[in-house]
Structure formats: structure tokens, C-alpha cells
Amino acid sequence: MSDSQHPGAEAAVPTAASAGVASSVVPALDVVGLSKTFDGTQVLTDIRFDVLPGEVHALVGENGSGKSTTVKILAGVYDPDDGGAVTVAGTALDLSDPSASDAAGLRFVHQDLGLVAALDARDNLALGQGYDTGWPWRIRWRSEGAAAREALDRLGYDIDVTQPVSTLSISERTAIAIARALSPRRETPAVVVLDEPTANLPESEVRRLAASIRRLSAAGIGVLFISHHFEEVFDLADRVTVLRDGKVVTTRPVAELDHGSLVELMTGRTLDVDHVAQPQSELRDVVLATSGLNGAVVRDLDLTVAGGEVVGVAGITGSGREEVARLVAGDLSPESGEVVVAGRRIAAGRPDLCKAAGMSYVPAERKTNGIVTGHSVAENVVIADLRPLRRRGALRARLQRRDADAWIERLDVRPRDGGLPIESLSGGNQQKVVLARALRLSPTVLVLDEPTQGVDVGAQAQIRSHIRAAVAEGLGVLVCSSSSEELAEMCDRVVVMVGGRRVRDMVAPMEVDEITAATLQSVAEGTA
Amino acid sequence: MTTDIESGRGKRPRRSFGLARYSGLYIWALLIALFAVWLPDTFPTTQTLRSVADDQAVTCLVALALVVPIAAGIFDLSVAAQLGFSLVIAVYLQSQGIHPVISVLVALASGLLVGVLNAIVVVKLSVDSFIATLGMSSILAAGVYTVTDGQPIVNGISEGFTQAGRGTLLGVPLTVVYLAVVAAVLWYVMEYTPLGRHFYATGGNPQAARLTGLRVDRITAYAFILSGLLASIAGVVLAAKLGSGSHLAGPPYLLPAFSAAFLGATQIKPGRVNVLGTLVAVYLLATGVKGLQLAGAPPEINDLFNGVALIAAVALAARSARRARS
Ligand SMILES: Nc1ncnc2c1ncn2[C@@H]1O[C@H](COP(=O)(O)OP(=O)(O)OP(=O)(O)O)[C@@H](O)[C@H]1O
Numbered sequence: 001m002s003d004s005q006h007p008g009a010e011a012a013v014p015t016a017a018s019a020g021v022a023s024s025v026v027p028a029l030d031v032v033g034l035s036k037t038f039d040g041t042q043v044l045t046d047i048r049f050d051v052l053p054g055e056v057h058a059l060v061g062e063n064g065s066g067k068s069t070t071v072k073i074l075a076g077v078y079d080p081d082d083g084g085a086v087t088v089a090g091t092a093l094d095l096s097d098p099s100a101s102d103a104a105g106l107r108f109v110h111q112d113l114g115l116v117a118a119l120d121a122r123d124n125l126a127l128g129q130g131y132d133t134g135w136p137w138r139i140r141w142r143s144e145g146a147a148a149r150e151a152l153d154r155l156g157y158d159i160d161v162t163q164p165v166s167t168l169s170i171s172e173r174t175a176i177a178i179a180r181a182l183s184p185r186r187e188t189p190a191v192v193v194l195d196e197p198t199a200n201l202p203e204s205e206v207r208r209l210a211a212s213i214r215r216l217s218a219a220g221i222g223v224l225f226i227s228h229h230f231e232e233v234f235d236l237a238d239r240v241t242v243l244r245d246g247k248v249v250t251t252r253p254v255a256e257l258d259h260g261s262l263v264e265l266m267t268g269r270t271l272d273v274d275h276v277a278q279p280q281s282e283l284r285d286v287v288l289a290t291s292g293l294n295g296a297v298v299r300d301l302d303l304t305v306a307g308g309e310v311v312g313v314a315g316i317t318g319s320g321r322e323e324v325a326r327l328v329a330g331d332l333s334p335e336s337g338e339v340v341v342a343g344r345r346i347a348a349g350r351p352d353l354c355k356a357a358g359m360s361y362v363p364a365e366r367k368t369n370g371i372v373t374g375h376s377v378a379e380n381v382v383i384a385d386l387r388p389l390r391r392r393g394a395l396r397a398r399l400q401r402r403d404a405d406a407w408i409e410r411l412d413v414r415p416r417d418g419g420l421p422i423e424s425l426s427g428g429n430q431q432k433v434v435l436a437r438a439l440r441l442s443p444t445v446l447v448l449d450e451p452t453q454g455v456d457v458g459a460q461a462q463i464r465s466h467i468r469a470a471v472a473e474g475l476g477v478l479v480c481s482s483s484s485e486e487l488a489e490m491c492d493r494v495v496v497m498v499g500g501r502r503v504r505d506m507v508a509p510m511e512v513d514e515i516t517a518a519t520l521q522s523v524a525e526g527t528a
Numbered sequence: 529m530t531t532d533i534e535s536g537r538g539k540r541p542r543r544s545f546g547l548a549r550y551s552g553l554y555i556w557a558l559l560i561a562l563f564a565v566w567l568p569d570t571f572p573t574t575q576t577l578r579s580v581a582d583d584q585a586v587t588c589l590v591a592l593a594l595v596v597p598i599a600a601g602i603f604d605l606s607v608a609a610q611l612g613f614s615l616v617i618a619v620y621l622q623s624q625g626i627h628p629v630i631s632v633l634v635a636l637a638s639g640l641l642v643g644v645l646n647a648i649v650v651v652k653l654s655v656d657s658f659i660a661t662l663g664m665s666s667i668l669a670a671g672v673y674t675v676t677d678g679q680p681i682v683n684g685i686s687e688g689f690t691q692a693g694r695g696t697l698l699g700v701p702l703t704v705v706y707l708a709v710v711a712a713v714l715w716y717v718m719e720y721t722p723l724g725r726h727f728y729a730t731g732g733n734p735q736a737a738r739l740t741g742l743r744v745d746r747i748t749a750y751a752f753i754l755s756g757l758l759a760s761i762a763g764v765v766l767a768a769k770l771g772s773g774s775h776l777a778g779p780p781y782l783l784p785a786f787s788a789a790f791l792g793a794t795q796i797k798p799g800r801v802n803v804l805g806t807l808v809a810v811y812l813l814a815t816g817v818k819g820l821q822l823a824g825a826p827p828e829i830n831d832l833f834n835g836v837a838l839i840a841a842v843a844l845a846a847r848s849a850r851r852a853r854s
């Protein structure tokens with residue numbers, strides 16, 4: 001990048017082109033023979049790949065293929081099985097010491113971000129890099145605040161750094177986690193590892209992140225990048241390592257691959273991602289309506305969703321998009337305005353009444369809002385409605401198993417074992433469980449907030465076709481998503497939010513770029 | 529993944545908790561065998577069996593009163609104070625010439641009422657459950673002192689009432705019969721009704737539970753009310769057993785009950801407080817203490833043994849959970 005802030009970066013560093021052949025360069029990260037067994041189940045087998053200095057190396061694979069487990073081993077969260085070895089810039093890494101990887105110069109953005117929810121951005125940044133202190137151990141809050149604002153500003157975010165991060169939106173939180181990994185206050189890292197950093201980011205913010213990643217690579221820092229969004233992989237990566245079933249299928253320069261071949265390497269089969277235009281379902285009565293809805297950001301929102309249609313909500317971070325689903329589903333109480341579900345007016349802040357009226361809700365952020373921790377996969381699937389599981393008044397384990405197994409099968413949750421603790425599933429598979437829970441209620445309205453966050457391409461297609469089938473039967477869907485691609489694929493109509501207001505409506509067929517442009521373009525128009 | 533889809537189920541062993549889940553039962557059996565061999569004359573007798581069962585019935589009831597709120601992710605520190613409160617009410621009303629049945633009903637109603645108050649403070653006023661119930665304990669202690677005036681109440685207690693506390697049914701102490709009935713009902717509620725599952729789901733992730741349409745406030749309120757009712761049952765049973773009322777009766781039950789509930793959470797259904805696990809925990813500890821006492825250990829062995837066993841058991845459970853994770 002020409003705007004690189006790192007002096008001399010461009011000349012010194014091997015570029016993408018040389019990466020494939022540069023065997024003389026000492027890799028920034030070299031992973032050899034890594035294996036991992038959980039409870040007698042081998043989830044990683046002999047993983048090997050390397051990341052060269054200045055290289056962006058993508059790690060791709062289906063949900064549950066072992067990407068995050070690999071990352072967690074590198075971070076010292078899990079101990080690997082005996083026999084593996086990792087070197088960072090030529091120095092062997094002690095995999096049994098959780099603090100070793102940080103000291104060796106590895107920085108991480110984990111899939112679940114790893115922020116402390118109750119603390120603010122300043123504290124969360126300092127957790128990685130230490131506080132700026134004066135005498136005696138006094139934290140210099142003013143400078144901490146300025147540093148935090150600057151770090152976030154560099155990523156293009158303007159966030160209140162004194163708010164607990166639990167009050168921020170998921171994309172803002174992602175930004176804080178990234179800022180922490182890229183902190184300039186510490187010595188230059190050897191490798192930055194990003195586990196699905198873009199799962200919750202709108203396209204415009206993905207572009208900003210991509211620019212930051214290019215700056216890192218231009219400065220000679222290796223980047224290990226995980227994403228289910230292939231365009232990002234093709235756009236950013238020099239080489240790709242494909243995982244399947246916990247094994248490395250191949251490592252190749254990205255130039256040798258295209259969408260189809262990458263899918264085939266990931267899944268072991270060619271995928272029929274049907275880009276066939278969705279048949280227009282017949283529109284029925286309005287099943288969801290809001291009028292004059294006002295939230296913290298959202299202003300005077302009127303929306304209707306009819307049975308048989310899928311309505312999308314697009315917008316960049318801070319546009320109010322993040323708030324829409326939460327207001328509609330009763331998570332947040334609106335300041336004013338009303339929500340009507342299947343003809344029934346819903347009292348503010350009452351998700352239970354929404355459900356009673358026929359709404360199912362898939363919230364964003366499965367970890368805080370979705371999964372019921374300490375419970376099994378099956379329990380998570382069925383918890384929203386236990387009535388069908390009763391025989392003569394008592395809940396039956398057998399009915400629960402049968403009911404949950406059917407959904408596990410239908411949404412392709414892996415592994416196929418409802419008895420596993422939900423925490424042991426990979427991120428994408430947890431998301432499928434949360435989706436299964438909502439679909440199982442056979443709702444008349446389905447409200448989805450970032451529904452396929454972290455779900456792989458194959459499973460996404462499966463989930464969408466499942467939803468489409470229900471829509472043909474009369475289901476009305478509201479999808480709030482940061483992914484223009486998802487909106488373009490799923491929706492009959494898209495409502496574009498800017499500065500809290502609905503500024504534009506689009507109707508299928510829509511181009512992905514068109515939606516992204518609308519969310520941005522209107523910034524100038526909408527705020528004028 | 530294609531091959532895994534078929535083989536996945538068989539390949540992955542069910543959680544390797546088999547041994548850990550029932551470790552309490554094994555250790556219990558081991559303790560019994562050990563003491564039976566060591567003290568063949570005094571330990572393996574119906575006398576010992578009956579006294580252990582009888583002595584621990586009230587502790588068990590209080591521990592069960594804790595199972596519900598802990599499952600729902602909240603603390604109820606006021607259970608012991610509630611026990612003391614309903615105990616003195618049951619006794620005091622009788623000493624004032626009120627019919628024992630009415631006295632008992634009023635005492636149970638007082639438990640419900642305290643549960644409702646706790647629920648209001650926590651749900652409506654959004655006070656943290658730990659703090660709310662700590663405050664409630666203190667308020668109840670004041671109430672108990674007012675009723676008893678700091679003196680034990682010993683007069684005017686109905687004969688039938690104390691019979692109900694000290695009698696036996698087919699050789700089984702009545703207190704144990706009450707415990708069995710209460711435990712069976714609570715076990716059914718927790719394991720086989722939606723309400724029980726809702727308690728656990730709320731404890732697992734209240735935010736997720738709310739967003740799936742569960743009425744988390746109401747579930748929390750039920751937990752407090754149920755806990756209050758169970759604590760007051762414990763109070764009435766203890767009143768009948770003692771045949772007197774004192775302001776000192778309640779507080780000593782708090783720590784053993786918490787120990788039992790947490791120790792019980794490592795048993796039968798590891799990671800969750802549960803009814804059967806709690807019963808196992810109480811009687812495991814009691815058996816150990818009884819054996820040591822019969823062997824001539826000093827009385828402080830009781831607290832010492834309970835404390836060590838609790839820490840050791842929970843540490844072991846944490847270790848096996850960590851093993852499973854890494
Ligand atoms: N703590 C754990 N205990 C048991 N099994 C686990 C645990 N963590 C992960 N697994 C299993 O390891 C496998 C790999 O999971 P991992 O999270 O690495 O997948 P992933 O490639 O990151 O998937 P995703 O794209 O969904 O994030 C999965 O089958 C998962 O169920």
C-alpha cells in the first residue's frame with residue numbers, strides 16, 4: 001500500500017509473488033505435525049503450514065474443520081497432542097506455556113473476540129498491552145483514552161471508549177479486538193492471527209480492515225486470516241491452506257484457485273450453490289409491521305413484512321441496522337412507536353409476547369444472546385418449546401432426542417450428537433443450533449440478525465434453501481445483516497438505513513455492490 | 529466430512545464422566561465398607577442408619593431449597609434465616625394457643641411471602657440476588673428475635689406436633705419420610721417439567737433464555753418462591769423435631785446447605801446443581817462424619833470433614849472438566 005505508515009516496508013519485504021518459492025526466507029510462523037484430541041476424538045491430524053514474513057495466509061475450511069482449534073493451540077489455550085512443533089521467526093515455541101506465544105510475537109483476534117464485557121475499550125486494549133502508568137501505579141486515564149481513540153480511529157471507528165464494551169455493537173467490539181492485536185505500543189508482532197474477523201463487519205468496514213491488513217503485510221508482518229467469505233480470501237491472501245476434517249488438504253497460491261475449486265477442496269465435492277433466481281413467492285397478509293419506531297439510533301422506522309417475502313435491512317455500523325432486529329423482537333424497548341406481529345400489538349420489551357404471537361428470533365452474537373451455556377446441543381435446540389416433548393405430563397428424554405436429532409440432521413450440525421455440550425461445537429455449528437431452535441417453532445415471522453455469521457458456504461446455502469421453503473409456505477422474514485452478499489441472495493426487498501433513518505428501498509434482483517454502495521453513498525446524501 | 533456423518537455418533541464417546549458422575553456413590557459405598565470393617569459393633573447398625581438419616585433430613589431440605597435458585601443462576605442466602613423464621617412462627621403461634629395445623633400453615637405461608645418479597649426486590653427493583661437475600665436474612669433475623677424475644681419458646685407446643693417430628697413410619701423416622709416426599713416432588717419438577725428446564729436454561733444464559741421467549745423474570749420469581757416454601761418446610765420439620773423454638777436454630781444451616789448443593793453439583797449431573805446429587809452429597813458427608821465420631825474423633829471433626837470434602841470434591845470436578853477441555 002502506498003499509504004503505508006511503516007517506513008521502508010515496500011523495498012525490504014518479499015511480496016506475494018515471491019512467497020510461493022521463497023524457501024530461503026525464515027517463515028514468520030511454521031507449524032509442523034500439530035494434532036489435537038478432545039475426549040478421545042481426534043479433531044486435528046498432523047496440521048502443517050507456514051506463514052512467511054509479509055504474507056497473508058488464509059486458512060479455510062468447513063464449519064468444524066479445525067480452524068479455531070488450530071488458532072487456540074497457537075495461542076496456548078489448548079495443549080496439542082505430543083509430537084507437534086511450532087516455530088515463530090525461527091525460534092521454537094513452547095506450546096505448553098500459555099504466555100509463550102504472545103512473548104514470541106503472535107497476536108490474536110479470536111472468533112469470540114475475547115473481550116471483557118464489563119470493561120470499557122481502554123481497559124480491554126490495556127489487557128493486551130499493559131496500562132500507561134505514573135507514580136505510584138496510577139493509571140494515566142487521559143492518555144489511555146487518547147491512545148484508545150487513536151487506535152480505533154486508525155481502523156476508522158469513532159467509539160466511546162469509556163462505555164463498557166457490552167453496550168457496543170458487535171462490529172465495534174470486533175474493531176476493539178483488532179485494535180488490541182495491532183497495538184502499536186508493543187513491539188512489532190511476527191504474525192497476526194485473525195479468526196473470522198469479518199463475520200460481523202459490513203462490506204465497507206471489511207475494506208478498511210483489508211487496508212489495515214495490507215499495511216501489516218507491507219511492514220513484513222505475517223498474517224494468518226480465517227474467513228468464510230471467499231471474496232476476501234481471493235482479495236487479500238497470497239496463499240491458502242485448506243482444512244477438511246482436521247487435516248490439511250493442500251496449501252496453494254491463491255492465484256491457482258477459483259471459487260469452485262476452493263469449495264471442492266473444502267468439501268471434497270462440487271457444491272451446487274444454486275445461484276438460480278429465487279422463485280417469487282406469493283405475497284400474503286402483513287405478518288410484521290412497525291410504525292414510528294424510535295430507538296437509540298433508529299428514527300421513525302416504518303416497516304412491513306408480508307407472509308411469503310424476505311425483507312432485508314442493510315446499513316453500516318452506527319446506521320441503526322444493528323438496532324432494528326432487537327427493537328422488533330422485543331429485546332430493546334423502543335422510546336416510542338409500536339410493533340405489530342400477526343395483527344397483535346406487542347408491549348415494549350417483551351420477547352415472550354412476540355413468540356406467543358408467532359415470531360421466532362435469531363439474535364446476533366450467539367455467545368451472549370444465543371447459546372444456553374452448560375447445556376447440551378439437544379437441549380439448546382428444544383428449549384424454546386418443550387410442549388411436544390411431554391407424554392402424560394412429563395418431559396421424555398427420548399422425545400427430546402428424536403426431535404433434536406431431526407433438526408441436527410436438517411441443518412447439518414456437526415458432529416451429529418445432540419448429547420455434546422454446546423460449547424464444544426465450532427462457532428458455525430453453534431450458529432446452526434441457534435437457527436434450528438428458531439425454525440423449530442414453525443413461526444409465522446422470522447426475525448434474523450446476522451443469521452449466518454460464521455457459517456460456511458455449503459451450510460449457508462442449505463439454511464437459505466430451508467428458509468426459502470418455509471417462505472413459500474407463507475413465512476415472513478426480516479433479515480438484518482452486515483453482509484450485502486447475504487442480503488442480495490436472500491431478500492425480495494432491502495431497506496437501507498443511514499443515520500438511523502430508512503433512506504432507500506431496493507427490490508430484487510439486486511447486485512451485492514449495489515447494496516454496499518447504497519449503504520455508503522447515502523451517507524453523503526442522507527446527512528446533507 | 530462425508531464419512532464422518534455416518535460414523536460421527538459412534539466415534540465420539542459420550543462425555544467421559546461415567547466415573548466422575550457417580551464418584552460420590554462409590555466413595556459413599558467405600559466409606560460404609562471401611563467403617564463397617566473398622567467398627568463392626570457400632571457402625572453397621574440400624575441405630576446408626578436411623579440417626580444419620582434423621583439428623584440430616586433438615587440439612588437436606590435446606591440444601592434442596594438452594595437447588596432451585598442456584599439452578600436458575602441466583603443466590604438465596606436467606607434460606608437459613610427463613611428456616612429459623614418459620615420455625616419460630618410455628619412454635620410461637622402454638623404457644624399462644626393457636627391450633628397446630630393453623631400454625632404450620634401460617635409458617636409455610638410466611639416462607640412463600642418471604643420468597644415473594646425476595647422476588648420483588650430482585651426482579652422489580654433489580655437488586656443483585658446475593659445482596660437482596662443477604663439483606664433479607666438480616667431482616668428475618670430481626671423478626672425472629674422480636675417474636676422470641678431472645679428466649680427459647682418451650683411451652684404450649686402440641687403433643688401431636690412433636691409426635692409428627694419424632695415418630696416413625698414402619699421404622700423410618702418421619703423426618704426422613706417428609707424429606708423423601710419433598711425430594712421426589714422436587715426431582716420431578718426439576719427433571720421432568722418445563723418449569724425445571726426453564727430454571728436451568730435461565731441459569732445457563734438468562735439473556736439467551738429471555739430472547740427465546742422465556743419469561744425470565746417470572747422464572748426467577750418462581751425460584752425464590754419455591755425456595756422460600758422449601759425453606760419453611762424445613763423450618764416446620766425442625767420445629768416438630770425439636771419441640772421448641774429458638775432464634776439460634778436457623779443460621780447454622782446455611783453453610784452445610786451450600787456445601788451440599790455445590791458438592792451435589794459434581795454428582796449425577798456434573799456441572800449442574802441437582803436434587804439427587806445434593807442428597808448423595810449430604811449423606812456422603814454425614815456418613816463420613818458419623819463414622820469418625822463413632823471411632824472417637826472429637827466433635828469439631830464435623831466441620832473439618834465437611835470443609836475438606838467440599839473443597840476436594842469441587843477441585844477434582846474442576847480438574848476433570850479441565851482435562852476434558854484441553
Ligand atoms: N472444547 C472442545 N471439546 C470438544 N470438542 C471440541 C472442542 N472445541 C472444538 N471441538 C471440536 O473440534 C472440531 C473443530 O472445531 P473448530 O472450532 O476448530 O472448527 P472451525 O474450523 O473453527 O469451525 P467454524 O468455521 O465453525 O468456526 C469440531 O468438531 C468441534 O466440535
Ligand SMILES: [Mg+2]
Pocket residue numbers: 067068069111195426427428
Ligand atoms: Mg472457528
